Amino acid sequence: MKGPRMVFNDEFKRAAVAKVEGGRTAMSVASELGVAVELIYRWKKEIQATSATGQTTIKELEAKLRQMRKRAERAEMESAILKKADWIYGNSQAKD
Incomplete structure (x- = not known):
């Protein structure tokens, strides 16, 4: 085996x-x-x-595509977090 x-x-x-x-x-x-x-x-x-x-080979291109999709997903997540933080920070500043 x-x-x-x-x-x-x-x-x-x-x-x-x-x-x-x-x-x-x-x-x-x-x-x-x-x-x-x-x-x-x-x-x-x-x-x-x-x-x-x-x-480049198809395998290399597929690997690069997977990597780029992961980067895009992470960037979208970071953007959403920053928007929420900006909204929260903006609302707390308005109360002060």
Whole structure:
């Protein structure tokens, strides 16, 4: 039975591929990082495909969209809080 699936971020993948492109073997990089050598080859292929087209992948765009939606939601919440605080502060100033 396999253990939990590891998730590696783009920075980690790019660093691994950079080591291979710097002259090290995929096998040595894989053993250093504790990943399967197949992953190194897959990451290299993905990065080269992205670099060749100059476009970001759908996964990257979806991740960025999720991040932007979270930011927008937080900004709306902060705006609502500030409006309530302004209303409360404005009403208390009127009584003084």
